[in-house]
Amino acid sequence: MTFNITRSPSLLSPDRTFRAITLMAAVTTATILAIIFVVLALGSIPALTATSFLDFIGTNAGPIFGTVATALIAIVVAGPIGILAAIYLVEFAPKRLAVVLTFIVELIAAIPSVVFGLWAVNDLSIRLRDSVEWWIASTFGKFIPFLSEDSNNPAADSVFRAGFLVGIMIIPLVVALSREIIRAVPISLREGYIGIGATRWETIRHVVLPTARIGITGALMLALGRALGETIAVTMVIGGSNDVPGSLFQPGSTIATRIATTLPEANPDVKSVLIALGVILFFVSLGLSLAMRLAARQTAKITASVK
Amino acid sequence: MRLSALIATIAAIIPLIALIYFVIVRAIPWLDAELFVNNPLDKPSGISNAIFGSLQLTTAAILAVSPIGVLAAIYLNEYASPRVASWSELVIDVMLGVPSIVVGMFAFMVVVPQLGVSAGAGVVAIGILMLPIVVRTTQEVLRLVPSSVREASLALGVPVWKTVIFVVCRTAFSGILTAVILAYSRGLGETAPLLLTVRGTFAQNWLDFGTTMNALPLTIYSYSGAADSRTLGQAWAAALLLMVLALALNIVVRARTVNSRVA
Numbered sequence: 001m002t003f004n005i006t007r008s009p010s011l012l013s014p015d016r017t018f019r020a021i022t023l024m025a026a027v028t029t030a031t032i033l034a035i036i037f038v039v040l041a042l043g044s045i046p047a048l049t050a051t052s053f054l055d056f057i058g059t060n061a062g063p064i065f066g067t068v069a070t071a072l073i074a075i076v077v078a079g080p081i082g083i084l085a086a087i088y089l090v091e092f093a094p095k096r097l098a099v100v101l102t103f104i105v106e107l108i109a110a111i112p113s114v115v116f117g118l119w120a121v122n123d124l125s126i127r128l129r130d131s132v133e134w135w136i137a138s139t140f141g142k143f144i145p146f147l148s149e150d151s152n153n154p155a156a157d158s159v160f161r162a163g164f165l166v167g168i169m170i171i172p173l174v175v176a177l178s179r180e181i182i183r184a185v186p187i188s189l190r191e192g193y194i195g196i197g198a199t200r201w202e203t204i205r206h207v208v209l210p211t212a213r214i215g216i217t218g219a220l221m222l223a224l225g226r227a228l229g230e231t232i233a234v235t236m237v238i239g240g241s242n243d244v245p246g247s248l249f250q251p252g253s254t255i256a257t258r259i260a261t262t263l264p265e266a267n268p269d270v271k272s273v274l275i276a277l278g279v280i281l282f283f284v285s286l287g288l289s290l291a292m293r294l295a296a297r298q299t300a301k302i303t304a305s306v307k
Numbered sequence: 308m309r310l311s312a313l314i315a316t317i318a319a320i321i322p323l324i325a326l327i328y329f330v331i332v333r334a335i336p337w338l339d340a341e342l343f344v345n346n347p348l349d350k351p352s353g354i355s356n357a358i359f360g361s362l363q364l365t366t367a368a369i370l371a372v373s374p375i376g377v378l379a380a381i382y383l384n385e386y387a388s389p390r391v392a393s394w395s396e397l398v399i400d401v402m403l404g405v406p407s408i409v410v411g412m413f414a415f416m417v418v419v420p421q422l423g424v425s426a427g428a429g430v431v432a433i434g435i436l437m438l439p440i441v442v443r444t445t446q447e448v449l450r451l452v453p454s455s456v457r458e459a460s461l462a463l464g465v466p467v468w469k470t471v472i473f474v475v476c477r478t479a480f481s482g483i484l485t486a487v488i489l490a491y492s493r494g495l496g497e498t499a500p501l502l503l504t505v506r507g508t509f510a511q512n513w514l515d516f517g518t519t520m521n522a523l524p525l526t527i528y529s530y531s532g533a534a535d536s537r538t539l540g541q542a543w544a545a546a547l548l549l550m551v552l553a554l555a556l557n558i559v560v561r562a563r564t565v566n567s568r569v570a
Contacts, residue, residue, distance in 0.1 A: 014466060014468050014469075015466055015467050015468050017468075018467075018468035018471070018472075019382075019386055019467075019468070021378060022378045022379065022381045022382035022385070022386060023382050023386070024378075025374070025375045025376075025377075025378030025379040025381075025382060026378070026379040026382040026383060026387070026395070028375055028379070029375065029376070029379045029399075029438060029439075029442060030395070030398075032435060032438065033398065033402055035417075036405075036410070036413050036435070039413060039416060039417055040409070040412075040413060040416075043416055080315070081315045081318050081319055082315075082319065083315075084311060084312045084314075084315030084316070085312070085315045085316040085318075085319045087312045088309075088312035088313055088315065088316045089316065091312075092309050092312055092313070093316075101316060101320070103561060104320055104323060105316075105319055105320060105323075106557075106561065107323060107554060107557060107558070108319075108320075108322065108323045110492060110553050110554055110556075110557040111323075111326065111496075111550055111553060111554070112495065112496025112497075112498070112524060112549055112550070112553055113496065113498065114496065114498040114524040114527045114528055114546075114549070115326070115330065115496075115527065115546045115549060115550050116326065117527075117528070117531065118330075118527050118531045118542055118543070118546050119325075119326050119329055119330065119546075121531050121532060122329075122333075122531075122539075123325075123329055124325075168322045171319045171322070172319070175319060200309070201308040201309070204308075222404060225404050225406075226404070226406075228406070229405075229406020229407070229408060229409065230406075231406065231407065231408040231498070231499035232498040232499050232502075232524070232528060235499075235528075236528070236531055236532075256406060256408045256499070259408055259411075259412055259503075260408055260411075260499050260502050260503065263412065263415060263503055264415070264424075264502070264503060264506065274412075275412065275416065278408070278409055278412045281406060281408075281409060282405060282406070282409045285404055285405060285406055285409075286401055286404070286405065288404070289400070289401045289403075289404030289405075290397075290401050292404075293397055293400050293401065
C-alpha cells in the first residue's frame with residue numbers, strides 16, 4: 001500500500017509535512033548505517049596498510065583461530081539439534097505442543113548472553129570439562145595432539161567450552177529460521193510423495209529437506225555469523241590467551257573477546273589492529289547475513305513456483 | 308526417526324531449564340532489601356546502582372530511538388515505493404546481524420572521544436542496536452493492517468497523514484508497543500557495547516549521562532568470577548533480575564503474538 005501525494009495542493013500541507021518527517025526518520029536510520037560503515041572501513045586502513053594482509057593475519061592468528069574455532073564448534077552443536085528440532089516442530093508435533101515448544105525455545109533467545117556466561121563459568125563449563133571434553137580427549141587425544149588434554153590437570157578455560165556454550169546460545173536461532181523454511185515447503189509436494197506410498201520420514205528426507213536445503217544452509221550461515229560475533233559469554237569462559245592454543249581444550253581468545261577486553265586501554269598501534277580485526281568481523285558477519293537473506297529469497301521463489 | 312527429532316527438541320530445551328534452575332537456586336539466598344537500596348560501597352553492599360543504571364540507560368535509549376524507528380517504519384511501509392521498501396528491509400535485516408561488539412567499537416571510536424566514557428556514550432551504542440529492531444518489527448506490524456482499512460478512511464475524505472496516524476497506527480498500536488518492548492528487552496541485556504562505552508562504577512548515578520554509570524550486565528560480568536561468596540551471590544541475583552525482566556517482557560509480548568514471525 002503506497003500513498004501517492006505528489007499532487008498535493010500546498011507545499012506546507014500537513015500531508016507533505018508528515019511525509020517529510022517520516023522520510024527524515026528513514027534517512028536518519030540509513031545515515032547511521034552509512035556512518036558506521038564508513039567509520040569502520042576508514043578506521044581499519046592504518047592497520048591494514050601498515051603490513052601486508054598476510055602478515056596481519058599471521059600476527060593475529062590467535063584471535064582469528066579462536067573466532068573460527070568457536071563458531072564452527074557452535075554450528076556443530078547447534079546445527080543438527082536445531083534442524084531436527086525444527087523438523088519435529090513442523091512435521092510431527094501436535095499443533096498445541098508445537099506452539100508451546102516453539103515459545104519455550106524462543107525464550108532461550110531472550111536470555112541475555114551475560115547470564116549464559118555466568119552460568120557457564122560456574123556450572124556448565126565444569127560439567128563440559130568432565131563429560132564431553134574428557135571423552136573426546138581420552139578417545140581421540142592419543143592420536144590427535146590437537147584434541148589432547150592433561151586429564152589430571154585440565155585447563156581452567158578452553159576454546160571448546162566457549163564454542164559449546166555459543167552452540168547452546170544459537171540453538172533457538174537455528175530452530176526459528178529452519179522452522180520458517182521447512183514450513184514454507186508446499187503441502188502439495190509432500191502430499192504428492194505420500195500419495196505414492198512414501199512414509200512420513202521418507203517424505204522429509206526426499207522432498208522436504210532437498211527443497212529446503214538452500215534455505216537451511218542460509219540459516220546456518222546466519223547462525224554462524226551470530227556465533228562469530230558472540231562476545232561476552234565467550235569472554236567469560238575462553239580464558240583470554242592471545243596465542244593459537246596447542247589444543248582445543250586450552251584457553252584462547254576471539255576477535256570479539258580481544259576487542260571487549262583490551263580496546264579501552266589499548267595504545268594507538270594495538271587500537272588500530274583491534275579496529276581492523278573488528279572490521280573484518282563486521283564484514284564477515286555482514287556477508288553471512290546477506291547470504292542468508294538472499295538464500296531465503298531464493299527458497300521463497302522455489303516454493304512459490306510450486307504453489 | 309520421529310524419536311530422534313523429539314530428542315533433539317528436548318535437547319534444545321534442556322539448557323533453558325538448567326539455566327533458569329541454576330540462576331534461581333543460586334540467586335534466592337542473596338535477594339534482600341539491601342540489594343535494591345544500597346550500592347557496592349555501602350555496608351551491607353547492594354547493587355542498586357546497577358539496577359537503576361540499567362533502567363536509566365535502556366529507557367533513555369528507547370526514548371531516543373523509538374520515535375525515529377517507528378516513523379522510519381511508517382515511511383517504509385506507507386510511502387516508500389515497493390522497490391525502496393524491499394531493499395531497505397534487506398539492509399535493516401542485515402544490520403540486525405551486525406555483532407553488538409562491533410557497534411560498541413563504533414561508539415568507542417566516534418562517541419567516546421566526544422562525550423568521554425559516559426552513560427551518554429552507552430545510550431548511543433544501545434540505541435543503535437535497538438533501532439533496526441524497532442524499525443523492522445514495526446514494519447511487520449504495519450504490513451498486517453489491511454489495505455481496506457486505509458481505503459475506508461481515505462474514502463471518507465480523511466487526509467493521508469490523519470489516516471496513517473489515527474487509523475493505521477491506532478490499529479497497529481499494540482504491535483508497535485510490542486516492537487518497542489522487544490527492543491527494550493534486547494537493550495537491557497547488552498553487555499559488550501557497555502564495556503567499551505560506560506565501563507561501570509560503584510557510585511549511584513541519577514540521570515547524569517555525562518559521567519559513568521553502572522548496569523546489571525556489567526555487574527554480572529565483573530562479579531562472575533568473584534571468590535567472595537557475597538559478591539558472587541550478587542552476580543547471581545543480578546542475573547536473576549535481568550533474566551526475569553527480559554523473560555517477562557518477552558512473555559508479555561509473545562503471549563499476544565504467538566504466531567508472529569518477527570523474532
